[in-house]
Amino acid sequence: MKARVHVMLKNGVLDPQGEAVRHALGAMGFDGVNGVRQGKVIELDLNDGATQADVEVMCEKLLANTVIESYTVEMG
Amino acid sequence: MHAAVIVFPGSNCDRDLAVAFKAVGAKVSMVWHKDTSLPDGVDFVGVPGGFSYGDYLRCGAIAANSPICREVAAHAERGGYVVGICNGFQVLTETGLLPGALLRNAGLKYICRTVPLRVATADSDYTSGYDAGAMIDIPIAHHDGNYFADGDTIAKLHGEDRVAFTYGDNPNGSQSDIAGILSSNRRVLGMMPHPERAADAGHGGTDGAALFRALAGSVVTA
Numbered sequence: 259m260k261a262r263v264h265v266m267l268k269n270g271v272l273d274p275q276g277e278a279v280r281h282a283l284g285a286m287g288f289d290g291v292n293g294v295r296q297g298k299v300i301e302l303d304l305n306d307g308a309t310q311a312d313v314e315v316m317c318e319k320l321l322a323n324t325v326i327e328s329y330t331v332e333m334g
Numbered sequence: 335m336h337a338a339v340i341v342f343p344g345s346n347c348d349r350d351l352a353v354a355f356k357a358v359g360a361k362v363s364m365v366w367h368k369d370t371s372l373p374d375g376v377d378f379v380g381v382p383g384g385f386s387y388g389d390y391l392r393c394g395a396i397a398a399n400s401p402i403c404r405e406v407a408a409h410a411e412r413g414g415y416v417v418g419i420c421n422g423f424q425v426l427t428e429t430g431l432l433p434g435a436l437l438r439n440a441g442l443k444y445i446c447r448t449v450p451l452r453v454a455t456a457d458s459d460y461t462s463g464y465d466a467g468a469m470i471d472i473p474i475a476h477h478d479g480n481y482f483a484d485g486d487t488i489a490k491l492h493g494e495d496r497v498a499f500t501y502g503d504n505p506n507g508s509q510s511d512i513a514g515i516l517s518s519n520r521r522v523l524g525m526m527p528h529p530e531r532a533a534d535a536g537h538g539g540t541d542g543a544a545l546f547r548a549l550a551g552s553v554v555t556a
Contacts, residue, residue, distance in 0.1 A: 267437075271482060272507065274442050320399055323392055323428065325435045326482055 259304050261313045262332040265322045266297035309333075335360045335553050339380045340406065340422075342367045342397045347383035347420065347530065354530040354542070355380065358550035367400040377553045378415035379406050381422030383475070383528060393436060393478045394424030403429055415549065416522045417460065420476055423514070423524035432515055432524045433491070434483030436476075440507025444477040448539065450502030451513055451527055455495050458520045459552035463544035469502060470541035472527040479526040481508035481515075491515055499525055 267273045273295050280294040300321055302313065313331045322329040337355040341348045341364050352362045355378075363373045367386075372379065386397035397403060403425065410416045410431050418426035426432045439445060448471050453464040464470065483491070488510055491497050499514035506526075514525025529542025 272437065272440060272480075274438050274440050274480075274507075278442055320391070320395065323395065323435055325427070325433075325484075326437060 259306055259308060259334065261302040261304055261308070261310075261334075263300040263302065263313065263317060263321055264297060264330045264332070265300065265317075265327050266295060266329070267326055268328050271326050335377055335550060336373065336375050337362045337378050337380060338365045338372050338376045339363070339382060340365050340367065340402055341382070342384065342386035342400065344386045344388055345382050345384035345421070347528065350528075350530045351380045351382045351419065354533045354546050357533060357543075358546045360550060365402060367397065367402050370401045370405065372402075372405050372409060376409065376414070378417065378549060379409055381406065381416065381418035381425050383420030383422060386421055386425065389421075389478075392424075392428070394421060394426075394428040397421075397425045398428035407431060410517070410522050413519060413521055415459070415553070417549070418522075418524040419528055419530065420474075420479075420526055423526055424478065426522065426524045431522050432517060433487045434481055434515070436478050436526070437480040437482050437507075438478050439476070439480050439505070441505075444475075445479075445505050446473070446475040447505075448473045448532075449505055449527065451499045452502055454497040454500050455516075457495060458498060458516050458523065460516075460523045460545050460549055461498055462552070463548035471532065471539050472499075472529055472542055473531045473539075474505065474527045475531075476506070476526055479506045479508065481510075481512040481526075483509065488512075494518065496520070498523055499527065 276294040337360040456466040500511040532539040532542035
């Protein structure tokens with residue numbers, strides 16, 4: 259089974275990469291982009307029977323740094 | 335006096351750090367990341383700069399979960415000395431031995447130059463060789479040195495006099511200009527600038543040497 263983990267910088271944590279992308283979009287003529295936040299997606303291929311709770315432990319211990327990042331887990 | 339320098343795949347300041355420790359009289363053991371114990375009798379541990387595990391996932395994240403880092407954490411929890419420089423600072427925040435995290439530089443650029451630092455406290459076995467408030471010149475070389483912690487943590491670091499160094503001219507967006515911090519027992523130091531690259535006249539500057547001399551002196555007298 260598969261799980262997909264989305265990791266994003268928390269609100270309030272400066273995302274200079276997202277800001278750079280926003281500036282680039284503006285320079286290219288895309289008006290009306292008020293903000294860009296850049297994160298990452300991690301796909302896991304798991305043994306059958308793995309639970310969302312298992313993946314959340316992985317997030318807490320390695321996949322996300324909860325000092326600066328939040329995460330969401332999608333199973334299946 | 336015995337120092338251990340941890341070597342991860344991608345470490346590139348490990349030998350520089352070993353030279354700096356040897357220059358103050360330490361015996362140095364290089365310890366591979368897959369080792370499961372530190373050599374007997376180690377007084378202090380150096381976690382060097384570089385790009386451990388290619389900076390994959392987050393800088394320092396995979397190194398922080400390597401077998402030897404459990405031993406480094408145990409050494410720190412016993413009251414042992416641990417200094418993490420640059421990537422080593424990132425590793426120490428990822429292990430939780432030091433609070434906060436290092437984000438991408440606010441200007442997005444990798445910065446490699448010598449910068450002025452202010453010694454924010456002389457009250458540690460790392461900084462006792464400086465006068466509090468002294469300005470020193472130390473090189474930085476990083477892409478992710480932008481120190482971040484929540485407001486309560488920053489206030490606590492200031493309140494407990496645990497900010498070791500601040501930037502004279504903040505190059506990377508770090509909160510409160512923080513360049514280096516101490517643990518609550520003042521035995522663990524993490525800093526982005528590289529004192530080991532300013533520890534010999536041949537480096538073009540020697541302002542980092544006092545850190546290693548002070549550390550060696552504290553172990554001898556301990």
